[in-house]
Amino acid sequence: MTAAFKQVLDLITRVRGVRGAMLVSGDDGLVVAEQLMEGIKGTAVAALAASLAGRLRRAMEGAGIGASVFWHLQAEHGALLVVPAASGILVVAVTEPDVNVGLVRLELLRAAEAAA
């Protein structure tokens, strides 16, 4: 992983309650860079998040409300937070359920700006 990508991911993973962060190619669904705790299947998260991003993009275009800026998918044992960067990269965080979502969102947006 290049130092620049590591720095971008460090912004996110230093937040308490974040279990991992990834940069994903939105077009291919492939992992560009990752910092994940054990037990998180990075390739699966990347492929499925990119697939979801494509469908959400079409839904938002259909609704005429522009591009998505941030998603928060709350699950039973955690959450998936995603910010699509202008470059087509998705910045993804996998978190504990009780994470400070506002802070992670801020770091994801900063990371997306850096990744772009």
Place this chain on the structure above:
Amino acid sequence: MTTRAVEGWTLHPLTEFVREASARLVLLMTPAGQVLAQSGFSRAVDVMSAAALGAAIIASTGELARQLSQPPFAALNHQGHRHGIFLSSFATERGALVVLAVYDLDVSSLGLVQLFYEQLATDLKAASPKGSVPKQVLAADFERELSESLNTLFGR
């Protein structure tokens, strides 16, 4: 989308792969180009062409790897403007099998195809008949075998 198989044990794993990966066309075949199952093809001639070309690519990339003193390439992906082609092979008890998948970039992606390909390979390895020797197709029987396979693959 219609999925049909010459060998029944391949049908369920392949159907699941097509659904999960949103693949448009899929061929499951041997490295010699003998087709075991297909999904999405509507003409026999397309199946024959795709199988022959897929087998040729596997043979040429295998030889290229051998010349480079490398193990065979794990997978090959070719991405165009609207479609992607994914080609990979894996070993089973029945012998090596090759998967050729064509996917639309609008509804699928390389990551998605790769992810569910791994599941397909695992499922086919588990489902393949144990201790069976792959049936050899002799030159004398080739045309009859091919016709029978194509009839099965297109439900004739």
